Amino acid sequence: xxxxxxxxxxxxxxxxxxxxxxxxxxxxxxxxxxxxxxxxxxxxxxxxxxxxxxxxxxxxxxxxxxxxxxxxxxxxxxxxxxxxxxxxxxxxxxxxxxxxxxxxxxxxxxxxxxxxxxxxxxxxxxxxxxxxxxxxxxxxxxxxxxxxxxxxxxxxxxxxxxxxxxxxxxxxxxxxxxxxxxxxxxxxxxxxxxxxxxxxxxxxxxxxxxxxxxxxxxxxxxxxxxxxxxxxxxxxxxxxxxxxxxxxxxxxxxxxx
Amino acid sequence: xxxxxxxxxxxxxxxxxxxxxxxxxxxxxxxxxxxxxxxxxxxxxxxxxxxxxxxxxxxxxxxxxxxxxxxxxxxxxxxxxxxxxxxxxxxxxxxxxxxxxxxxxxxxxxxxxxxxxxxxxxxxxxxxxxxxxxxxxxxxxxxxxxxxxxxxxxxxxxxxxxxxxxxxxxxxxxxxxxxxxxxxxxxxxxxxxxxxxxxxxxxxxxxxxxxxxxxxxxxxxxxxxxxxxxxxxxxxxxxxxxxxxxxxxxxxxxxxxxxxxxxxxxxxxxxxxxxxxxxxxxxxxxxxxxxxxxxxxxxxxxxxxxxxxxxxxxxxxxxxxxxxxxxxxxxxxxxxxxxx
Numbered sequence: 001x002x003x004x005x006x007x008x009x010x011x012x013x014x015x016x017x018x019x020x021x022x023x024x025x026x027x028x029x030x031x032x033x034x035x036x037x038x039x040x041x042x043x044x045x046x047x048x049x050x051x052x053x054x055x056x057x058x059x060x061x062x063x064x065x066x067x068x069x070x071x072x073x074x075x076x077x078x079x080x081x082x083x084x085x086x087x088x089x090x091x092x093x094x095x096x097x098x099x100x101x102x103x104x105x106x107x108x109x110x111x112x113x114x115x116x117x118x119x120x121x122x123x124x125x126x127x128x129x130x131x132x133x134x135x136x137x138x139x140x141x142x143x144x145x146x147x148x149x150x151x152x153x154x155x156x157x158x159x160x161x162x163x164x165x166x167x168x169x170x171x172x173x174x175x176x177x178x179x180x181x182x183x184x185x186x187x188x189x190x191x192x193x194x195x196x197x198x199x200x201x202x203x204x205x206x207x208x209x210x211x212x213x214x215x216x217x218x219x220x221x222x223x224x225x226x227x228x229x230x231x232x233x234x235x236x237x238x239x240x241x242x243x244x245x246x247x248x249x250x251x252x253x254x255x256x257x
Numbered sequence: 258x259x260x261x262x263x264x265x266x267x268x269x270x271x272x273x274x275x276x277x278x279x280x281x282x283x284x285x286x287x288x289x290x291x292x293x294x295x296x297x298x299x300x301x302x303x304x305x306x307x308x309x310x311x312x313x314x315x316x317x318x319x320x321x322x323x324x325x326x327x328x329x330x331x332x333x334x335x336x337x338x339x340x341x342x343x344x345x346x347x348x349x350x351x352x353x354x355x356x357x358x359x360x361x362x363x364x365x366x367x368x369x370x371x372x373x374x375x376x377x378x379x380x381x382x383x384x385x386x387x388x389x390x391x392x393x394x395x396x397x398x399x400x401x402x403x404x405x406x407x408x409x410x411x412x413x414x415x416x417x418x419x420x421x422x423x424x425x426x427x428x429x430x431x432x433x434x435x436x437x438x439x440x441x442x443x444x445x446x447x448x449x450x451x452x453x454x455x456x457x458x459x460x461x462x463x464x465x466x467x468x469x470x471x472x473x474x475x476x477x478x479x480x481x482x483x484x485x486x487x488x489x490x491x492x493x494x495x496x497x498x499x500x501x502x503x504x505x506x507x508x509x510x511x512x513x514x515x516x517x518x519x520x521x522x523x524x525x526x527x528x529x530x531x532x533x534x535x536x537x538x539x540x541x542x543x544x545x546x547x548x549x550x551x552x553x554x555x556x557x558x559x560x561x562x563x564x565x566x567x568x569x570x571x572x573x574x575x576x577x578x579x580x581x582x583x584x585x586x587x588x589x590x591x592x593x594x595x596x597x
Contacts (some may be wrong), residue, residue, distance in 0.1 A: 053491040067494075075486040084351055085538050094479055097491045103476030103541065145483075149490065217297035 001027040003048070003065075007056035009084040010043055010208075018054070019042045019208040025201070027153070030175070032199035034192050035228055039205040041188040042078070045155050048186060049075050059152075071153070072098075074146035077162060078157040078188075080138070082130050088141050088184070089126035095148035113148050120144040120174070136167040143171065147178070156187040160194065172198050190244040192233075196220050204228050219244065269542075272535050276548035280331065283552045286368035287327050287559045292567055293318055326452040329460060330558040331551035332571075333449070334523055336464045336513040338550020339471055340506035341524020342531075342539040346478050347502050350413060351587060354524035355510040357413055361521075362420035363387075363394025364514040366427045372441050373434040388463075390429060391511035394419050395503065396411055449517050449558050460516045465523060466511035468547060478540040520554070520573045522580020527553055529587055 003025040010018040011222045025031050033041040046052045050065040050073070058065045065071060074095070083091060089161045096109040117123045120140045125133075133141060139162065146154055159175070160168040168191075176198060179185050195202055195216070202219040204211040205228075212224045219225060220235060220243045234248040288300050295315050303310035303319055311319060337355060344353040355361045367390020368383050392417075401415035405555070431441050480493035480500075488495045513520070527550040528539045533541050558581070561572040 046486060049486055049489060051486060069492050073490055075484075075490045077484040077486055079484075081349065081482065081484045081487075084349070085532060086482065094491065099479065101476075102479050145487070151490075155486075183482065190306065213352070251289075 003027070003063060004059045005056070006058075008047070009055045010040075010047060010052065011055075017208050018047065021056075021210055023203070023210060023213065025186065026182075027184045028179075028182060029200040030179050030187070030198060031201040031203060032195040033188045033203050033205055034190075034195050035187070035205035035211070038207075039228075040208040041205055042157050043208075044205070045075075045186065045188055047115060049073055049155055072149065072151050074151035074154045075148045076142050076146050076154065076156040076159060078161065080142055082138075084131065086130050087127050088122055088130060088133070089113070089117065091130050091141060092122070092144045092148055095145040098149065109148075112150070116144050116148050116227075120147070127231050136164075136170075139163055139167065139171055142246055143174065151183060153184040153186065156185070158188055158190060161190055168194065192220070192225075193243070196243050196245070217243075260352075267375050268533070269537075272542060272547070273545050274551070275578075276545040277513050280548050280552040280555070283555050283559075284327050284331065287555050288319060288323050290559060291318070291323060291562055295319065307351065325457045326449050326558065327555055329457050330449050330554045332457070332460050332464050333513040333517045333520065333525075334552070334554025334557075335468065335505035336548040336550075337520065337523035338511035338527035338553070339468060339543060339547045340509045341405050342528035342543060342546045343471055343478070343502050343506040344524070345528060346538075346540045347481055347506075348412060349482070351529070352525065353413060355506070355513075356420065356427040356519075356520070356521055356524070357397045358416035359419035359423060360391040360510045361394075361514050361519060362414075362423040362427070363397075363515040364391035364511040365519055366394075366423040367428050368512070368515045369427045369441055373437050387515035388508055388511040390423070391507045391514070392504070394423055395507055432566070442471040444574045450563075456516055460512055465514040466507050467512070469504045471502065471509070472543055472547075474498060474505075475540050475543040478502065479538070482538065502550050518571075518573065520576050522576050522584065523550055523554060525587065526576075526580045526583045529583070 003023070005023040008018055008023075009016065021044070029095040033044060034042055041080075043052070047054050047058065048065070050058075050068050050071065053066065060068075088231050089172055092112050093105065093109070096105065096113065100106050100109050114123075117126055121141060122137070122140055125137065127220060130138070130141065139159065143156075143159070146156075154175075156175070158241055160171055162224055165170065172194065175185055175187075186201075189199075192202075197216075199211065199216055202216050203213040204219060204225055211218060214222075226233060226236075232248055233245050236244045236246070238244060285297055285300065288522070289295050289297060293315065295311060295318070299309070299311045299315070300319060303316060304497050310316070340360075341354045344355065345351055347353075348358075363385035367386040367388070370390070371383055371386035398412060398416040398419045402412040431438055434441075445542060465510065477493055477498060480488035480491050481495060481498060483491075485495040488498075510524075528546050530553075531542055531546045531549050535545065538544055554576075557575045558572050560575050561570045564575075566572055
């Protein structure tokens with residue numbers, strides 16, 4: 001199955017945020033949106049949720065997604081709204097609201113929330129207030145809340161940007177396990193090296209357009225990637241064959257010339 | 258955690274039942290005390306029409322003076338406390354209350370316009386005028402703050418500005434209509450002395466509608482504690498829910514203001530008190546918030562009637578006396594969380 005995006009455009013007032021996007025996204029894979037700030041990645045993610053309005057068409061399982069509450073999609077925002085006075089268990093269990101209804105909790109849900117808390121290493125701190133969590137714990141709680149939804153598709157906006165390298169890897173490994181269980185993942189990511197390590201498909205965006213899309217290998221070694229970042233990146237290949245993308249320092253390259 | 262534990266700490270009927278019992282007890286005490294004291298058994302006998310009740314004179318005191326006043330106080334307290342809790346949830350701000358958003362001042366201006374523009378008895382129309390004033394003030398606050406719901410703090414600041422402006426216009430109107438100054442002024446200070454069965458009836462109607470709406474969406478308000486995208490993914494339409502909740506809370510506030518004048522701080526004190534006692538986010542115990550709000554205002558009014566007896570203190574003075582220090586405590590504990 002695929003999510004089919006055709007002639008998609010989004011305007012905020014006069015500003016065109018997404019411009020004539022045509023694309024297919026495979027279910028069961030991890031697709032990563034990369035590109036400079038302001039490229040329209042977050043907007044694209046929100047549109048894929050079905051909440052923001054758009055021109056054109058996005059079809060998931062053959063149905064237009066706008067305001068379609070029957071889809072089971074979870075969203076992990078970059079800047080979360082942290083509920084005052086809620087503890088971790090309460091926060092995470094909110095994810096069951098669509099299944100059980102708000103203010104209700106089935107015994108099956110209770111079991112499932114427990115399993116997810118354990119899996120995301122939040123067990124033991126489930127009675128801590130959300131406002132007292134560290135950055136890494138917070139990100140785990142956000143993802144845990146999305147996971148208890150048992151989503152078919154999970155959208156994550158910069159899931160690793162607030163984390164140190166150790167926590168980045170741990171979050172990404174968890175998502176990889178999730179993908180192996182059949183969940184479709186679409187995320188935005190600043191770090192192209194990490195994106196190349198984990199994602200099956202990479203979509204490079206710039207100025208609201210899709211510059212290129214393909215497998216990680218295809219995208220990393222293409223010249224369009226450099227164009228997207230105005231030739232300010234260098235791609236190296238490690239002995240293991242893994243690509244590493246770093247910012248290039250213009251002054252150095254001029255001296256070498 | 259034991260696996261059978263409820264993880265979500267959802268609604269608990271025992272807490273609500275306790276709050277209801279407290280309200281009934283407080284109401285009985287309030288009927289009993291005053292310039293004329295009447296014993297509990299006689300009040301109960303009178304209310305349930307059993308022989309051996311109060312004398313005719315006491316009956317008049319109970320049924321025409323004290324009872325409508327206590328019921329009105331309970332309605333106003335429930336309205337202010339519930340809408341305070343809802344504003345706090347919707348605007349993600351523990352210090353939001355009907356007064357800080359300009360809703361109450363706007364409602365006050367609406368009511369003043371109604372009182373000063375005619376010499377006829379306009380009490381039945383006061384809720385409509387003050388509702389329009391309240392809604393207008395809240396809408397103005399929204400537009401000045403720029404983005405709907407996006408910037409809770411700038412919304413509160415513009416609410417304060419709009420509130421001050423409404424109060425200024427209201428003062429101007431009072432001074433222009435000095436013949437009407439006294440009723441307007443005593444109404445502004447907040448009192449329940451105007452309570453009659455008429456006022457109780459129309460207040461109960463509007464506040465009842467507002468509270469039914471708020472109680473029915475209370476659980477879904479959980480969704481508004483998350484980001485809009487997360488709320489949507491859980492089946493909530495965040496903007497529709499917000500508009501409904503704010504409209505209902507504004508109707509409750511406006512009715513309370515038109516029935517009893519400006520009684521401050523109930524909307525902050527009570528939700529935080531209930532939160533502290535139940536350890537639940539307030540929208541999960543909204544019925545308890547309403548019951549405690551009702552009890553709080555009935556006690557405050559008992560104080561207003563009896564502290565300087567036979568003279569009366571404005572009830573707003575009592576709620577501010579308790580509420581202002583409480584507000585500072587909440588502010589301080591919040592700053593501690595923010596800096597830790």
